[in-house]
Amino acid sequence: MNIGLIGFGNMGRAHAWSIENLKYYYAPLPFSAKITGICTAHGKTAADACARYGFGRIYASPKEMIEDPSIDVIDICTPNIFHYDTLKMAIQAGKHIYCEKPLCVSADEAFEIADLAGKSGKTCAVVFNTRFLLPVMRAKELVDAGRLGRILSFRGAFLHSSAADPEKNAGWKQNRDICGGGVLFDLGSHTIDLIQYLCGPFTEVSGMGQIAYPNRRGMDGDMWSTNADEAFYMTAKLSCGAGGTITVGKIMCGTNDDHSFEIYGERGSVRFDLMQPNFLWFYDNTAPEKERGYTRIECCGRYPAPGGVFPGVKAPIGWLRGHIGSMYNFLDGVHHGIAVSPSFDEAAHVQAVMEAAYRSDQTGCREAVRTI
Ligand SMILES: NC(=O)c1ccc[n+]([C@@H]2O[C@H](COP(=O)([O-])OP(=O)(O)OC[C@H]3O[C@@H](n4cnc5c(N)ncnc54)[C@H](O)[C@@H]3O)[C@@H](O)[C@H]2O)c1
Known part of the structure; x- marks a missing residue:
């Protein structure tokens, strides 16, 4: 598979790293995939990336890349407002697509794209990567096996501290004109996906956004008026009848990448915390009363692909980082x-x-x- 990568910031690098290392994690890999072209907003970034990582060709625009018949897969890692046009072009050109979250910047756009993608017959996926962490996979198994019973309540949170310092310039993810929304889009999309994935569809929500620092320096260093939520608080009802809350924000000092959820059912509950990604906490409400308590399930690499596989069932997340x-x-x-x-x-x-x-x-x- 020849992959064309659009955008080479943080996520472009993360995707390139993933593609490059698949062959070690999932050996023998039943397919081969390689980045054969790159396009970024600045030609120099693309040229540097090509020289450094051997990505093949530099394309002047996403359109030029998408029109190249040698490219099989389009991988979209650009800021959110650019997703829709790229997605539409790529679908029309019959490409497979791997797109960063959030898919688009409005539900109208997203449903249109989902409909077109469905009709294209090509493989299209959005990057809700937290689903592929082992404790989340284990939580899904427990929910699907009925170990939680009827789900009654949930609590999700995704907390960062990246906007806690008012002296720090805003990045594009804090700018509604580029992000399409605020932290609800940037972090909340992940948490909403997890709750939907584990507990089922949402039916009703109410929400409140917060801008704690109305003025700070913008991307160019000039004073700027914050135009997107820096925190968002949501209560929600799911089709299964469960109710719950989701809190997301980038103004929570002391947090780092604190993505967590708790799901409470009639028969049991689970808790997950991204800062402790080796474990899922499970409470079995059907155990004899005096034996009840949270079990810290060690997940590590214990699941088949796309679970652990390499570097082994016992290797904790982070082992390869060392x-x-x-x-x-x-x-x-x-x-x-x-x-x-x-x-x-x-x-x-x-x-x-x-x-x-x-x-x-x-x-x-x-x-x-x-x-x-
Ligand atoms: N799944 C995750 O864990 C995760 C984490 C962070 C960001 N994201 C998502 O990934 C996407 C990219 O975020 P990022 O943090 O990598 O951003 P970034 O600012 O680090 O990088 C953006 C890249 O896009 C390029 N770009 C901008 N406009 C372009 C255009 N019109 N055509 C071609 N290239 C263009 C820039 O040159 C840059 O290389 C966003 O949709 C974001 O929401 C996902």
């Missing part, structure tokens, strides 16, 4: 011609400790650790 950090530390040392730590010297001392421990096991005595 490997990539280790490799960078080493190769950066090679590059700069400097010694790095953990050194062979440090490793020799580890060796000496282990050897002394074995000796002690054999002798039954305390053994000194040699130093050289």
